[in-house]
Amino acid sequence: xxxxxxxxxxxxxxxxxxxxxxxxxxxxxxxxxxxxxxxxxxxxxxxxxxxxxxxxxxxxxxxxxxxxxxxxxxxxxxxxxxxxxxxxxxxxxxxxxxxxxxxxxxxxxxxxxxxxxxxxxxxxxxxxxxxxxxxxxxxxxxxxxxxxxxxxxxxxxxxxxxxxxxxxxxxxxxxxxxxxxxxxxxxxxxxxxxxxxxxxxxxxxxxxxxxxxxxxxxxxxxxxxxxxxxxxxxxxxxxxxxxxxxxxxxxxxxxxxxxxxxxxxxxxxxxxxxxxxxxxxxxxxxxxxxxxxxxxxxxxxxxxxxxxxxxxx
Numbered sequence: 001x002x003x004x005x006x007x008x009x010x011x012x013x014x015x016x017x018x019x020x021x022x023x024x025x026x027x028x029x030x031x032x033x034x035x036x037x038x039x040x041x042x043x044x045x046x047x048x049x050x051x052x053x054x055x056x057x058x059x060x061x062x063x064x065x066x067x068x069x070x071x072x073x074x075x076x077x078x079x080x081x082x083x084x085x086x087x088x089x090x091x092x093x094x095x096x097x098x099x100x101x102x103x104x105x106x107x108x109x110x111x112x113x114x115x116x117x118x119x120x121x122x123x124x125x126x127x128x129x130x131x132x133x134x135x136x137x138x139x140x141x142x143x144x145x146x147x148x149x150x151x152x153x154x155x156x157x158x159x160x161x162x163x164x165x166x167x168x169x170x171x172x173x174x175x176x177x178x179x180x181x182x183x184x185x186x187x188x189x190x191x192x193x194x195x196x197x198x199x200x201x202x203x204x205x206x207x208x209x210x211x212x213x214x215x216x217x218x219x220x221x222x223x224x225x226x227x228x229x230x231x232x233x234x235x236x237x238x239x240x241x242x243x244x245x246x247x248x249x250x251x252x253x254x255x256x257x258x259x260x261x262x263x264x265x266x267x268x269x270x271x272x273x274x275x276x277x278x279x280x281x282x283x284x285x286x287x288x289x290x291x292x293x294x295x296x297x298x299x300x301x302x303x304x305x306x307x308x309x310x311x312x313x
Contacts, residue, residue, distance in 0.1 A: 005099050006161045007312040012095040013149075013165035016111070019088035020142030021173040022075050023135040025052050028207040030132065032200060033068065046071040052180040055083060072131065077124045085138055089118050104152040110145040117141075157258055160251040164307060167251070171244035171300050174231055177204060179293040201227055208239045228289060229281045241296060245273040248303070255311070265306040272299050 029049040047066040050059045053075055062080060063070040078084045082091075093115040096103060117137075125131040146166070153159040181204050201222045205211040210230060217234065218226050235242045249269045256262040284292045 001157045001161075003312050005102060006157070007308075008095040008099040009102060009158055009161045010165035010168075010307070010312060012092050012099070012111070013162040014169040015088040015092035015095070016142050016145050017166050017169040017173070018083060019085045019092070020139050021169070022053060022083070022085050022088070023138035023142075024207045025049050025177070026072065026075060027132065027135045027139075028203045029071075030068075030128070030135075031206075032203050048180050049075065052176050053083065054176060055081060058082075073124060076134070077121075086118060089115055089141075099158075102158045104148065106148040106152045107145065110141070110148050114141040114145070155254075157255055160254045160258075161311070163251045164248060164255075167244045167247045168300065168304055168307070170239055171241055171248075172297060174208060174239050174241060174244070175293050175297050175300070177207060178228060178231055179290060179297075210237060210239065213237055225281055225285065228284070232284065233276065233279065233281065242273075242276045245269065245276055249273045252307075263306075263310045265303065265310045268299075268303045268306050272296075272303065 026049060029045045033045045044066060046068060049071055050056050050066055055074070058081060059066065059071075059074055062074060062078070074081050074084065076085045079087065081087065089111075093111050096108060096111045100108060121134060125134050149159070149162060153162070181200065201224060202211060205214055205222070205227060208231065210227075213236075214222070214227065214230055217230060217236070220226075230237050230240065232241050234240050235246055237243055249266075252266045252269050256266050
């Protein structure tokens, strides 16, 4: 496969996954921001949404204040934000067009149809109800594309490169959600286990479709350390860091077998996977969750660079 084709497939999957992630974050933020002060706390949920999206610097150059209007415009519809939902879908469609023959008809219809429907929203919904419907539409569009890819693509290098993009993006997103929760959402004077803590953690679990899974696995009330355990170390949880790296290692190994050689990307992915398998939640909290996640995000970025240098250039 041409490296250019692999690159298009890789970024097509990343942009679709990123759009869904932004929609999930904004949906949770909207819910938290409308809670009474007794449950919502005094933190600025809209600032935390920008921080979770990793766009604080770019946002501050465009707006002086993070509020519902500015954040939703920036993260959803702004052409000045390369990672806005609008730009994610447009870039996904651009990448899809470049590799049209590598996609199934169902995949192309899904991404092209999403791009056409996006134009109907113009500069954004005119009410909160419409905005929530828009966010649900974004999530459904991403799930529709991913489902069609899973059910219709031949299991060859085109499929494996698209899976690499999806799991790279998903691992980064999950790590950022956890980091921001611990360091921006929870006020320093709030007791762990209090009402604010419960509602915010439950909202974060909903943002990664994990609230029901949490109760199935732990069968007890919401606790921060158990949620961190679920989203970091549990292979059974599809959006956990461990699950993402299990899939990254598997798909990189498929590519290595098909091409007859391994390289730095395979070795780095296995090293990160092994570290996750050998860690325990107690050790992570002793080290510091923020430090652990910061190290993980850096390692994930280095793997992205290794994949790019090995296959996509």
